[in-house]
Amino acid sequence: MxxxxxxxxxxxxxxxxxxxxxxxxxxxxxxxxxxxxxxxxxxxxxxxxxxxxxxxxxxxxxxxxxxxxxxxxxxxxxxxxxxxxxxxxxxxxxxxxxxxxxxxxxxxxxxxxxxxxxxxxxxxxxxxxxxxxxxxxxxxxxxxxxxxxxxxxxxxxxxxxxxxxxxxxxxxxxxxxxxxxxxxxxxxxxxxxxxxxxxxxxxxxxxxxxxxxxxxxxxxxxxxxTGAGVVHIVLDESAPLEWATDIAVNAKVQRPSVCNAVETLLVHRGAAERLVPPVVAALQAQGVTVHGDDATAALAADVVPATEADWATEHMSLDISVRVVDDLDEALAHIRRYSTQHTESIITADDAAAERFLAEVDAAVVMVNASTRFTDGGEFGFGAEVGISTQKLHARGPxxxxxxxxxxxxxxxxxxxxx
Amino acid sequence: MxxxxxxxxxxxxxxxxxxxxxxxxxxxxxxxxxxxxxxxxxxxxxxxxxxxxxxxxxxxxxxxxxxxxxxxxxxxxxxxxxxxxxxxxxxxxxxxxxxxxxxxxxxxxxxxxxxxxxxxxxxxxxxxxxxxxxxxxxxxxxxxxxxxxxxxxxxxxxxxxxxxxxxxxxxxxxxxxxxxxxxxxxxxxxxxxxxxxxxxxxxxxxxxxxxxxxxxxxxxxxxxxTGAGVVHIVLDESAPLEWATDIAVNAKVQRPSVCNAVETLLVHRGAAERLVPPVVAALQAQGVTVHGDDATAALAADVVPATEADWATEHMSLDISVRVVDDLDEALAHIRRYSTQHTESIITADDAAAERFLAEVDAAVVMVNASTRFTDGGEFGFGAEVGISTQKLHARGPxxxxxxxxxxxxxxxxxxxxx
Missing domain, CATH: 3.40.605.10 (Aldehyde Dehydrogenase; Chain A, domain 1)
Structure with missing residues (x-):
């Protein structure tokens, strides 16, 4: 016509x-x-x-x-x-x-x-x-x-x-x-x-x-x-190892080029020794390049030094930034600074930490113990997706x-x- | 502080x-x-x-x-x-x-x-x-x-x-x-x-x-x-005289300086002889200056000739524009052209005309047989009003x-x- x-x-x-x-x-x-x-x-x-x-x-x-x-x-x-x-x-x-x-x-x-x-x-x-x-x-x-x-x-x-x-x-x-x-x-x-x-x-x-x-x-x-996703996953002090590994790998590897893929892991210092070596190894086994801070590099092999730019980068590739933080406060402050308010997730066995994360993080979708890849109109059951809104007016999220x-x-x- | x-x-x-x-x-x-x-x-x-x-x-x-x-x-x-x-x-x-x-x-x-x-x-x-x-x-x-x-x-x-x-x-x-x-x-x-x-x-x-x-x-x-209100009331062919008069006077006179006050009356030609003389007289009795088209001026005394600018004007004063239209189609076309999509009302005894008006008029609030002055957060029962949105994103109306x-x-x- x-x-x-x-x-x-x-x-x-x-x-x-x-x-x-x-x-x-x-x-x-x-x-x-x-x-x-x-x-x-x-x-x-x-x-x-x-x-x-x-x-x-x-x-x-x-x-x-x-x-x-x-x-x-x-x-x-x-x-x-x-x-x-x-x-x-x-x-x-x-x-x-x-x-x-x-x-x-x-x-x-x-x-x-x-x-x-x-x-x-x-x-x-x-x-x-x-x-x-x-x-x-x-x-x-x-x-x-x-x-x-x-x-x-x-x-x-x-x-x-x-x-x-x-x-x-x-x-x-x-x-x-x-x-x-x-x-x-x-x-x-x-x-x-x-x-x-x-x-x-x-x-x-x-x-x-x-x-x-x-x-x-x-x-x-x-x-x-419909904005970019600098998406974080926090591995809390009480994070179960299996969930931490499975979710980090799924959120990074399943489809690295999309906005709901994770870009940065923030690991609680109290769990760093327990979690960093196996989680980094699991990511590397899937071909992921790990950009880590000094504390991360001290706990795992083949870690590329993370730069200031890494924390603000939506890699959209098999790259991930990893940082060890002192506590949940520092994790929340990091997210406030670098988040694009798309999706943020925490892996934890601590209900109080989970509820605090849900209440305090300002993002379209805030998750506990789930892969950030679920931020999707199809997954949410909408049947179709126009996009994922990262603004606050009219529509937010899928x-x-x-x-x-x-x-x-x-x-x-x-x-x-x-x- | x-x-x-x-x-x-x-x-x-x-x-x-x-x-x-x-x-x-x-x-x-x-x-x-x-x-x-x-x-x-x-x-x-x-x-x-x-x-x-x-x-x-x-x-x-x-x-x-x-x-x-x-x-x-x-x-x-x-x-x-x-x-x-x-x-x-x-x-x-x-x-x-x-x-x-x-x-x-x-x-x-x-x-x-x-x-x-x-x-x-x-x-x-x-x-x-x-x-x-x-x-x-x-x-x-x-x-x-x-x-x-x-x-x-x-x-x-x-x-x-x-x-x-x-x-x-x-x-x-x-x-x-x-x-x-x-x-x-x-x-x-x-x-x-x-x-x-x-x-x-x-x-x-x-x-x-x-x-x-x-x-x-x-x-x-x-x-x-939160925009201006070039607000219309349509007096349909079947409009009851009492409702037409009461609503036109209320919508214009009760508080002329606000955005939900009426600015233009559109009168169906089939009812012009019946409605224009008493409605115009009732408005004039309240001190309203009537700016009318030729058909209006032919039916009522003391009508100021309406100019093209009048149709697009939010008077915010005791002035009203009055136009005789051939039918509902012409009324809808006039509203499409001059409306600021705030509030539009029709006075009618005809259910089909009422439902057509409700369906076809693109405005924050579309009314049948009511004064446009009701477009208000307080009147709607919201308890407080932030403003009246005339946009379509996020919020529309009070x-x-x-x-x-x-x-x-x-x-x-x-x-x-x-x-």
């Missing part, structure tokens, strides 16, 4: 107009719409893969890394997986129309606070074409129109996917302007999107810390920040479909006036 | 440190703290009124209007009213510690989503010293520290009130740095507050549309916008204490790792 609007502003206006009818669709209509999109994607695998081949050829010519090329690649199987993910979102409960508060005033005025779509959601993200389909599906399922700005390296793939999705909307009798892209305007498109206060209701950046920082700083549209709605008060009266 | 920190940044750092212990106070401790503040205000009426006299003298010398001088004035009775308002906030239920979601994952990991204080709340507002006490009380009751920037015309009054409140904190054994002002840094103070992302968690501007626009545009701290909290997920496990 071709886009005819010729400026970013025209496209965002068109998205806003489309959002009005979208917001009135029933649960069944929205679910059907997503199933139509999934079917259209499956019916267009060849042109989508062909468009992706253009991006890959350009990427290779531009010298993109193997990792980036892999994230950019769409083959038959990956396109089918995209369609399947859209079908999964179709099955989720409608986040719109929930009655969140209800009260009758003494004068009989009946109030209801109900969930409604935002209207238009914007997203700025990097060269992963799956995000294009992912965000569009989540936005439509929650009754929102969407304006997309993907990475230029994925421009052909995104154009193909957006064209297929817009075609599916038109075929289903829904205004295709509900899915917009500003990819073809380059940086101007991103800028226009960040300044579209009044046209776009919320902007969700997804990607590197630098991308998110730019959006947070430059956008006048309200932003939901965001599901309900976080893509706002509220509206409905007041039904019979002539009430204020005295 | 004297402030010793010498830069805005130092004061905001001190507020953040103080917020940590504040966030751990019990419900009873926070309520007691507010009662101590109320008592301290009552014990210091003379110095507060004396400080206010300095502001008033400067204000008169600077030629402030009578209205502004009145809003600036604190006398014995008004100071007592401030203390009474603090005691009312003390009686409200604690918004912290509510369990908003709870789930146990298949692996036994127990999750709770609980309400927690933001941490540090900033507020930028105009020369009304009552706001100083009001915001500080609401912030403390919800476990937050506060950084205040009031209008320079109220600087002496604010300094006196803040000193008294900080003294009450110190006496109660609470870190007095929990209440901060950046008033004495002039515009630099406001600028520092708007750029304190990471130190200040949320900024609530209160005052004129221009003040709010400046904060929204310049702040990198997340803002809750904000009570719960809107001054964010959430945190607590996860309690027994060694769970992700497979």
């Amino acid at each position: 071709t886009i005819t609007a010729t400026t970013p502003q025209e496209r965002m206006h068109a998205a806003r107009t489309a959002s009005r009818s979208l917001g009135l669709l029933t649960d069944a209509a929205k679910a059907d719409l997503l199933r139509s999109i999934a079917a259209a994607i499956e019916a267009n695998i060849a042109p989508i893969v062909a468009a992706n081949a253009e991006d890959l050829a350009r990427g290779r010519a531009d010298g993109l890394s193997t990792g980036l090329l892999d994230r950019l690649t769409l083959d038959d199987q990956r396109v089918r997986a995209l369609a399947a993910a859209v079908r999964d979102v179709a099955e989720l409960p409608d986040p719109v129309g929930r009655v969140l508060d209800e009260r009758v005033l003494p004068n009989g005025l009946h109030l209801q606070k109900v969930s409604v779509p935002f209207g238009v959601i914007g997203s700025i993200y990097e060269a992963r074409p799956n995000v294009t389909v992912d965000i569009a599906a989540l936005a439509l399922r929650s009754g929102n129109a969407v304006v997309l700005r993907g990475g230029s390296a994925a421009q052909s793939s995104n154009a193909a996917l957006i064209s297929v999705m817009r075609g599916a909307l038109a075929e289903a009798g829904v205004d295709p302007e509900a899915i917009q892209t500003v990819d073809d305007f380059g940086r101007d498109g991103a800028r226009a999107l960040m300044r579209a206060r009044g046209l776009v209701d919320v902007l969700v950046p997804r990607g590197s810390a630098q991308l998110i920082e730019t959006v947070v700083t430059e956008s006048s549209v309200p932003v939901i920040e 965001m599901g479909l309900p976080e893509l709605t706002t509220t509206k008060w409905l007041a039904r009266g019979a002539g009430q006036i204020r005295s | 004297t402030i010793t920190a010498t830069t805005p940044q130092e004061r905001m750092h001190a507020a953040r440190t103080a917020s940590r212990s504040l966030g751990l106070l019990t419900d009873a401790a926070k309520a007691d703290l507010l009662r101590s503040i109320a008592a301290a205000i009552e014990a210091n009426i003379a110095p507060i009124v004396a400080a206010n006299a300095e502001d008033l003298a400067r204000g008169r010398a600077d030629g402030l209007s009578t209205g502004l001088l009145d809003r600036l004035t604190l006398d014995d009775q008004r100071v007592r009213a401030l203390a009474a308002a603090v005691r009312d906030v003390a009686e409200l239920p604690d918004p912290v510690g509510r369990v908003l979601d709870e789930r146990v994952l298949p692996n036994g990991l127990h999750l709770q989503k609980v309400s927690v204080p933001f941490g540090v709340i900033g507020s930028i507002y105009e020369a009304r010293p009552n706001v100083t006490v009001d915001i500080a009380a609401l912030a403390l009751r919800s476990g937050n520290a506060v950084v205040l920037r009031g209008g320079s015309a109220a600087q002496s009054s604010n300094a006196a009130l803040i000193s008294v409140m900080r003294g009450a904190l110190a006496e109660a054994g609470v870190d007095p740095e929990a209440i901060q002002t950046v008033d004495d840094f002039g515009r630099d103070g406001a600028r520092a507050l708007m750029r304190a992302r990471g130190l200040v968690d949320v900024l609530v501007p209160r005052g004129s549309a221009q003040l709010i626009e400046t904060v929204v545009t310049e702040s990198s701290v997340p803002v809750i916008e 904000m009570g204490l719960p809107e001054l909290t964010t959430t945190k997920w607590l996860a309690r496990g027994a060694g769970q790792i992700r497979s």
